[in-house]
Amino acid sequence: FLRCCYFHNTFYNTTSGPPFHVEHIDLRLCTHFIYAYARIDSAANTIKAANPRLEEGPLGMYRKFTDIKNSDPSVKAMLSLGGPRERSEAFDSITATEQTIKSFALKAVHFLRDRDFDGLDIDWMYPDNASRKERLNKLLKALRIAFNHDNQAFVLLLTLAGPGLRTQVDAGFDVPEIAIYVDFVLVKAYKLVMPNRRYATFSSALFNNPNSALDPTLNVNYSVHYWNDLGLPYRKLVVGLTGEGRYLKLTNWAEITPGSPVKQEIERGAYYNVTSGMLYPQICAEVKKNPKNRHFDQAQMNPYFVHEDAWVGYEDKESLGTKLQWMINLSVAGFMFAGLQEDDFTGQLCGDGKYPLLTSIYHRIMRLLSETSDTSESPTLATEPYRPSKGEESGTVLAYLAFVFVLAGTVTGYGLYVFLSKHPLMSFSE
Missing domain, CATH: 3.20.20.80 (Glycosidases)
Structure with missing residues (x-):
């Protein structure tokens, strides 16, 4: 992973x-x-x-x-x-x-x-x-x-x-x-x-x-x-x-849930100049000071922090x-x-x-x-290589053999990756 x-x-x-x-x-x-x-x-x-x-x-x-x-x-x-x-x-x-x-x-x-x-x-x-x-x-x-x-x-x-x-x-x-x-x-x-x-x-x-x-x-x-x-x-x-949260200003302090109206103005965090954003180090410091102001939206699976008219949706x-x-x-x-x-x-x-x-x-x-039982192929192996045109056929035998190895299960994902790293699937020529 x-x-x-x-x-x-x-x-x-x-x-x-x-x-x-x-x-x-x-x-x-x-x-x-x-x-x-x-x-x-x-x-x-x-x-x-x-x-x-x-x-x-x-x-x-x-x-x-x-x-x-x-x-x-x-x-x-x-x-x-x-x-x-x-x-x-x-x-x-x-x-x-x-x-x-x-x-x-x-x-x-x-x-x-x-x-x-x-x-x-x-x-x-x-x-x-x-x-x-x-x-x-x-x-x-x-x-x-x-x-x-x-x-x-x-x-x-x-x-x-x-x-x-x-x-x-x-x-x-x-x-x-x-x-x-x-x-x-x-x-x-x-x-x-x-x-x-x-x-x-x-x-x-x-x-x-x-x-x-x-x-x-x-x-x-x-x-x-x-x-x-x-x-x-x-x-x-x-x-x-x-780790960047979305920092906005609420129009109405009483309306704090996601989807509530906000002002047009964008804000910047106090520690880093991030347009309409606040980085996690500052967010967690604010949450630490006011933990009751942290909420969680179960539909969208994200937390948000509210203090007066400040609204921050974050991770x-x-x-x-x-x-x-x-x-x-x-x-x-x-x-x-x-x-x-x-x-x-x-x-x-x-x-x-x-x-x-x-x-x-x-x-x-x-x-x-x-x-988790991982039965998928190694993600580091490009298993869908570039297909050559008729004039780009060199190396296709090796590509075919690699494909057969995968189907036969005779080479592990990692072993095949090492093999192909030293012997590329095919020669790319124009």
Whole structure:
């Protein structure tokens, strides 16, 4: 069960909260750590550091980040490209022609290997038309080909960070094609809100409230099943979780239940500048001071905290535990946590030890997995490889043999993964 955690190089813009550094990372909590974000150098048609002075070089943040593997070689250290500060025009530039796409993919391999990253996460926010949808397909295909042709001890991982909102998925993501090229899609099953609607709503409700008139698509259950319905296998689907709560101001102090009207103004938390949001360290500190103000919505399976006109819908141990049980029942590949900084990584505010959310998740996963008979294939194996055209037939015999091994049950999921890591399913050629 994958546990993917983002490390943000901006550390959030703190006002009085502690900054986050590589040294704060607890390797026990996650299997894949993802450094966010690198940028696109349109002129050179390659990846570039967001802050070269701080990130590049033997003492830079990149090297400090990938060096975490020295303490635990089993963890993966990946790099995320894009994010909210990268414009779609930058992705347009690297996908302008077949040649620029191929060149970028080859340069990406060199960039990642040179800095000891184990893979690349593409976070294009977001392709919004048919042309960009096709460009994303071509970019992912080129990266997959380049990664598979890279003659190293292990094949670089390729993941995609995808939106949870149906409208954004429809506009820019060709899910069946994406599923062919990537190892996993990290679905951002949070911020499932419409900012122009003035109601107290959760950012990441697990289920829709059937008695509510609010949009029934704005919940984790819908988002995850929608990606699957469009063609993404559950074994390639990683469900995004967040420690960021939705912070709003009520119109009427007497109306506090989810769906109550709120003012148009958005608020920011006191410790971190997060638009219309408050991070868990501050939320848990407030709940600790006023525990009676914490409520739980049994329909949507999320807690909310109310103090005077302040309303915060958020995640806690209870809601995340419910989501994890739901994920394991679906046999998804794992979960993604949107930012290590979103948990109480110092343990100073919640009084519940370091990383109370992620620690709770870790222990619950270990317990749930020990109670669950896992008969599914290993999620780390891409069991639906790219099918070559007539001119791309090299390696198909090996792919067929791998398929037969799986059917015969003669090779375990892990053993097959190791075998195929050294002998890719097929040679990608154009």
